[in-house]
Amino acid sequence: MSDSPIDDCDARWYTIANAEEIDSPALLVYPPRIVENIRRMIAIAGGGERGGVDRLRPHVKTHKMSEVVRLQLAAGIRRFKCATLSEMEMTAAAGAPDVLLAHQPVGPKIAKLVALSARFPRTRLATILDDAPTAARLSAAFQESGRRIDVLLDLDLGMGRTGIQPGPEAVALYQQLASLPGIRPCGLHAYDGHLHQTDPAARRQACDAAMAPVVALRGELQRLGFDVSELVAGGTPTFPIHAEHADRQLSPGTCLLWDAGYSAALPDLDFLLAAALLSRVVSKPAPDCICLDLGHKAVAADPKGLRVVWPELPDAEVMVHSEEHLTLRTARARELAVGDVLYGIPWHICPTCALHARAIVVSDGRASDEWPIDARNRI
Secondary structure, three states, X not given: OOOOOOOOOOOOOOOXXXXXXXXXXXXXXXXXXXXXXXXXXXXXXXXXXXXXXXXXXXXXXXXXXXXXXXXXXXXXOOEEEEOXXXXXXXXXXXXXXXXXXXXXXXXXXXXHHXXXXXXXXXXXXXXXXXXXXXXXXXXXXXXXXXXXXXXXXXXXXXXXXXXXXXXXXXXXXXXXXXXXXXXXXXXXXXXXXXXXXXXXXHHHHHHHHHHHHHHHHHHHHHHOOOOOOEEEEOOOOOHHHHOOOOOOEEOOOHHHOOOHHHHHHOOOOOXXXXXXXXEXXXXXXXXXXXXXXXXXXXXXXXXXXXXXXXXXXXOOEEEEEOOOOEEEEOHHXXXXXXXXXXXXXXXXXXXXXXXXXXXXXEEOOEEEEEEEOOOOOOO
């Protein structure tokens, strides 16, 4: 375990003394715990002194908050990754020097990306590509603007979502990208989000196998004389594995706030839960049931079944979950009254954050401020 200055043994770290002042449902964030997670993230990357902080490119999709970006900037992190143009705009506006859009821009997004490039001339903006016609459209748009954008070739490591498989077709596409004006290929994007085996050894084996053709592709492109200086690899589950390779940029994201899902699935990753949900009992439909004001408009609707862990209701069983309500069966129902506050840990924090316009900031056991979730806009 880490030599953390934060004592995580207190089972009630999430409670706040002035809960009566907070309307529900509410998303709570705990800055000291976020700062500690940033420290641990930097340590895994190799620490500040050994240049680990320079290899980090944390994803902002989990929190979508400029205040969290600023905490990372204060820790020396300079590169970031995002999934939407709203996240890119938020991160650049917070002062980030380098932001990668890990989502191939199509349709109106191309023009919006050009506009962001003009708006933030001091921020190096980059994006990913896996399609030749899209690359041509992006090239034409940036050439017309008189600007240029760096691009990474997006690779499919087996997730089957986006990217081109490493191999001859990837070499040919990279060559084509290098011939287009207005864009500059400078590396590879290799996301392995499908690798989240609970057994660290199995996860490592799968990660190494998935990256082998990526490493071979990079070597081939370098032999052909292309700039492939950047290799942005992995997410949170494979973060420590990629961190062992000094030539890779590292893109963890969920570890900034952590959640119940990754806590259960990845026990080898030592991060602190830094977000919680405050909810209230709004009804008692049966002697052994309570209904909370935590519908799936306030907590992610995935996965099926368990979407919130209730530290004070370990036996809680979901009966009904709808837009504005969550009915639980628990032996503690008789002890609870309508209006009582309960705290829950979301199973999946990333889409949960996107459901809230703001996060309540908890310091020294009290709700003391609010942080806007600036980039919750989907585009």
